[in-house]
Amino acid sequence: MEAVDRAFAAALYIEGDAALDTGASLLAAAPDADAELALRGREFVRRAWDRGWQPADVVRIVRRDLDEPQVRILAGLIRDELSRYERLPARWQGQVEELPRETWRSDRFSYATAVLELYRVLLALPAIEPAGPAPGASVLGPPVHGEPKTLARIRALLAKAEATGFPEEAEALTAKAQELMARHSVDDALLAERGAGGEVPGACRIGVDAPYETAKAILLDAVASANHCRAVWNAELGFSTVVGFEGDLEAVELLHTSLLVQGTAAMTAAEAAQRAGGRKRTKTFRQSFLLAYAGRLGDLLAETARGVEAEFGGELLPVLATRAVAVAGRAEAMFPRTVSTRVRGASDESGWRDGRAAADRAHRGRMHGLDR
Structure with a gap:
């Protein structure tokens, strides 16, 4: 959607509060862009898996660099993205269960600002060494039924x-x-x-x-x-x-x-x-x-x-x-x-x-x- 593309071009690839405010203003003025904005967020999350990250890793980085509103937005994106898979790697299920469940909403401008701040962090995640298979991998290991x-x-x-x-x-x-x-x-x-x-x-x-x-x-x-x-x-x-x-x-x-x-x-x-x-x-x-x-x-x-x-x-x-x-x-x-x-x-x-x-x-x- 054009509004999302324009907001991303204004805010995600240019540093500074002025660029962030411009992108947030564009999103706040386009309520019909919310679905596309969430879809792009799930794509950023999926890209993090491809780069070796797991849910707890991403949450830890976001919590370190941002605030609780962005953590809650991220938790929703992770749950939505991982719901596509019939089965998750063994450690992932426990990490998903520990995600905060409270949603966060505010006025449109504040919410758009928080989302763009989150996406900036997700976009900048570097590739790291995978610590196990990602969702959708052909080999996930046997299902885990409780702990010994x-x-x-x-x-x-x-x-x-x-x-x-x-x-x-x-x-x-x-x-x-x-x-x-x-x-x-x-x-x-x-x-x-x-x-x-x-x-x-x-x-x-x-x-x-x-x-x-x-x-x-x-x-x-x-x-x-x-x-x-x-x-x-x-x-x-x-x-x-x-x-x-x-x-x-x-x-x-x-x-x-x-x-x-x-x-x-x-x-x-x-x-x-x-x-x-x-x-x-x-x-x-x-x-x-x-x-x-x-x-x-x-x-x-x-x-x-x-x-x-x-x-x-x-x-x-x-x-x-x-x-x-x-x-x-x-x-x-x-x-x-x-x-x-x-x-x-x-x-x-x-x-x-x-x-x-x-x-x-x-x-x-x-x-x-x-x-x-």
Whole structure:
């Protein structure tokens, strides 16, 4: 439709508020263009899938760069576009279910402005490494019917750890979840080796949001490494891609989210104690705390996982080695040109000390004698 073409020419390819206002004015004056405007939006969404993006990835970028009205408009476009498919890739269905359901409308000019701002972001999305098949692909994998009982139990343990107000209880619950994750990974590896699996490594993307994104990316890398996965951070786009076998990927998502919640709570409590003593260097304290928390947890998580694996003896070593080679190969195929990132060192001794202590508490609960 001519009104949409003129609005797009005025607003999408020229930067600045004046261009945006011109495009929004053209759309506001053409109410019969709404259907075509929505159709173009679904085309932008479909183009994002072709470039390797998934629903949660696009929502995360829009939420970072714009506001809630654009997120709600995007959610409607995603639902409309994906309704064309009889079946979605396994991870996509969960992402769609988490989309906001509230619609957003305003006066015609404000709505047109929000839509054009959204389309500017969608149009500028770069191509990224696909983390799995897109809708309509010939191979989507088998349908998913709920999650394994072990993962459901892990999820419940971590939810309790986040909710409790008693540090010792949180420690014990988190440590039990860590041990269950390691055993779940071993069970999957042995099952695959005996011919009942046949799976290959996959990938998922996990948001790494500001502030203190470097420390958060390090924490995710630590969790991934302890669970036989590889994490590659894209600082510019605000996410890490984690490569590994499906059961391990699910464990990494669960544990990283929980440890980040627990670490943030511990950091807030430690910071309050510092302020009570007259300290004011909040930013350096938080950065140092989270860096120490991530580094220390990496060592402790790996120690727990290796301890569980040692119980199975020598039969497990060649199995894990084979899976490690497969994960490394998939990661290198997806990211052939990764570079190392220089991490700015911690500069606050108190933050570093408190962060390591919080990591020890988050891990030490395995000594509390929970039944396996």
